[in-house]
Amino acid sequence: MIDFHCHLDLYPDPKRVADECRERGVYILSMTTTPTAWQISSRLSQEGDRIRTALGLHPQVAHERHAELSVFDELIGGAHYVGEIGLDGAPEFKNHWAVQVKVFTHILEACRRVGGRIMSIHSRRATKAVLEHLAKHDGAGTPILHWFSGSLRELERAIDLGCWFSVGPAMLRSERGQELAEHMPRDRVLTETDGPFAQADGKSLMPWEAQHAVGLLSTIWGVSADAVESSLRDNLRKLVSSQARETAQPSRVL
Numbered sequence: 001m002i003d004f005h006c007h008l009d010l011y012p013d014p015k016r017v018a019d020e021c022r023e024r025g026v027y028i029l030s031m032t033t034t035p036t037a038w039q040i041s042s043r044l045s046q047e048g049d050r051i052r053t054a055l056g057l058h059p060q061v062a063h064e065r066h067a068e069l070s071v072f073d074e075l076i077g078g079a080h081y082v083g084e085i086g087l088d089g090a091p092e093f094k095n096h097w098a099v100q101v102k103v104f105t106h107i108l109e110a111c112r113r114v115g116g117r118i119m120s121i122h123s124r125r126a127t128k129a130v131l132e133h134l135a136k137h138d139g140a141g142t143p144i145l146h147w148f149s150g151s152l153r154e155l156e157r158a159i160d161l162g163c164w165f166s167v168g169p170a171m172l173r174s175e176r177g178q179e180l181a182e183h184m185p186r187d188r189v190l191t192e193t194d195g196p197f198a199q200a201d202g203k204s205l206m207p208w209e210a211q212h213a214v215g216l217l218s219t220i221w222g223v224s225a226d227a228v229e230s231s232l233r234d235n236l237r238k239l240v241s242s243q244a245r246e247t248a249q250p251s252r253v254l
């Protein structure tokens with residue numbers, strides 16, 4: 001089971017959720033929304049488990065937290081994963097667009113300098129701009145567009161740029177999400193929940209509920225759930241080993 005985009009540190013009882021993820025053997029990539037949260041949040045993972053913590057600066061808080069870019073720069077050398085980062089073009093964040101772009105650009109540049117990182121990227125109402133930045137910052141690493149919501153044409157462009165995709169139950173419930181998932185390259189897809197933000201039936205999704213996405217993908221792709229699971233596992237292995245190779249990092253990886 002794989003939840004490649006959730007926010008462990010934002011659940012009411014993060015330690016309990018992390019413990020349950022360990023018991024259930026879930027592979028987790030836990031986002032942080034600010035660089036200063038990364039070290040504390042990293043403590044939710046333990047030696048030998050399957051929980052990893054990404055270093056991030058969320059576009060929705062970029063205007064309040066941009067001063068933490070210096071902290072980001074200090075920590076990036078020791079962080080194998082980056083997220084949540086990106087751009088948000090929704091009306092309530094659009095007036096902070098300039099600072100969002102500054103933060104995103106800075107982070108892509110920092111990732112490139114250290115040889116590239118696996119990056120979980122937010123692109124709500126900003127797909128075109130996110131893709132333009134990724135194209136400009138070739139070498140920043142492997143982008144995973146989380147909860148992709150662009151057009152089919154933008155999806156094609158993202159695929160050409162080498163993007164991966166993480167899809168969750170919330171996204172796959174909508175017809176539009178299903179159509180996008182149908183057109184995604186199956187060897188570049190992972191599952192996610194975006195919990196605790198994303199909900200099902202009024203309740204925050206828990207990381208192990210990424211499993212619901214497997215059933216949905218099985219219907220969308222017209223293959224068995226076992227076949228979906230085996231592709232997801234292969235994808236995860238491939239993603240992590242390619243990154244370890246590129247950056248020659250000692251592979252404390254998944």
Ligand code: MN
Binds near residue numbers: 005007031194
């Ligand atoms: Mn998120």
